[in-house]
Amino acid sequence: MNVEYIKAIIEAVLFAWSDPISIKEISKVIDLDLKTTERIIASMIDEFNFTKRGIQIIRMNDYVQLATKPEHHQYIQKLLEPKQNKGLTQATLETLAIIAYKQPIPKSEIEGIRGVKCDRALSTLIEKELIEEKGRLEKTGRPIIYGTTLVFLKTFGLNSLNDLPPISEFQLLTEDEEDIKDLFN
Amino acid sequence: MNVEYIKAIIEAVLFAWSDPISIKEISKVIDLDLKTTERIIASMIDEFNFTKRGIQIIRMNDYVQLATKPEHHQYIQKLLEPKQNKGLTQATLETLAIIAYKQPIPKSEIEGIRGVKCDRALSTLIEKELIEEKGRLEKTGRPIIYGTTLVFLKTFGLNSLNDLPPISEFQLLTEDEEDIKDLFN
């Protein structure tokens, strides 16, 4: 395998994975030693920055991730005008609902249900102390699993999770979600 | 804005949006006429294919989307759970093929060709969003007519319906077969 081919594979892996991934994990996937993988990724980071590309590789400690560049932000923002409303947005509420009913649950599963990434909603919920990390799953990437907090119970006036409305009402909620999706398509 | 910068923005938009997006929408975001946008995207598609990149731009009618390339799938497979793409049964595939070539088509006509009822196949295809109702025929019973969707194009790697394998080829092929058989008789 030549270097160009390895770079292509790494790009593909970063794209498909889309979340931060450790360089060690990448080295396992491409079956190459850590040092060489490190070096190749470092040169990819430079190339992505140097060439006028729309995406970049950002590095956080031993993790890397594909992301858009800040200078294109204004265009991406045009895709969807800001929706300002009081309290939690629909997106955040939906994420919270999924966590409440399916906890403990990893991010990937929430995203599977909602069909969109929900990093922003998760960080809002964590910030508001409505959810918290409950540990990690023992599988690839050791994903964090989330659950609701005491603040959540208090905020929604529940004595316990058993007080959550029965699941049939929850199904109605996901139909709303379809409507929302329709709006954006 | 020079072309390279526009390409970077388009890449960023495709990356951030992730789902199929219409070229028209892209042209609005970058504030450029449709023709020029079309041309730039066409040249991007070539560039992504030509250069050894890990991602490509796939086109379905007037929609485009970023995707990995098939040759890297074995590596990505190591990270992601295998796709739950239980292939379609022969019956469903035949039904889909008839719809693809003869759309818009009512159920009765499909059944005429296949010689069997195809309600099950139709509901599977609708569920998988490979076909959809395209309206009703103005005749007795006002039967529903069916056609294929964007998901259909995506699933079978077609840019448009014009990309369907030409049906005459198969006839020629089978006639050739007959000839070859004759040779040996």
Add this chain to the structure above:
Amino acid sequence: MSYKIKVQAFEGPFDLLFHLIEKNEIDIYDIPISEITVQYIQYIKAMQEIDLNVTSEFLVMVATLLEIKSKMLLPVEKKVDEQLEFEEVDPRNELVRRLLEYKKYKYVADALKSKGDLSSKLFFKPREEIIFDIDDSSNLLEEMDMNKLILAFNKVLKNHGSGSVNVNLRKMERETFTIEEKINAILNTLSTKAKVTFNHLFLKLSSRNEVITTFLALLELIRMKKVGVKQSNCFSEILIEIKSN
């Protein structure tokens, strides 16, 4: 007598007929109807024996085959009127036409399948949630610290270095911008928009000098508690808004 036949599931009468034609290497345009009918019926019986679902369509085909067979047994009628004589229609024609039509799509279905196999090897990225939502913007300065602001400032400078703005580092110039001026400019922007992003403030600036002055003006406004700053998470947009008091 009974044939030992391997019975498989067939998609329908055409599928079964097609199988028989291929198996017997029959010319589709000259189907020996009697022979095919016998075999067809044997298959149907075998299918029933092993409890395969023999739907009514299979039985309708038996009727069709028998009808064709009987038509072929009838002597060909001589037309009295010579002028009306036309080529005798082969009773098998309709069946052949439908078989060919079916065969066409059977092949196409296989071609589609292999195309589908290839594109099932593609992976897509999960969609990002592009909602620039402001989830309850009451706590403006919460979680903000100087480090984040300075990081953001660095980013602005770096972006300007990438060519979108003309930055001249070698020439020394007289200061043409004052902090007072920039404070007014920021307040002016905020009076029409209520909320602007951090990047927006620096968008149209022409020199490093102006960028720095604007940044200092912003710091000054924060110190005077005239504006508030909020960022929902790391590396996301920083929002600047006027403080109502």
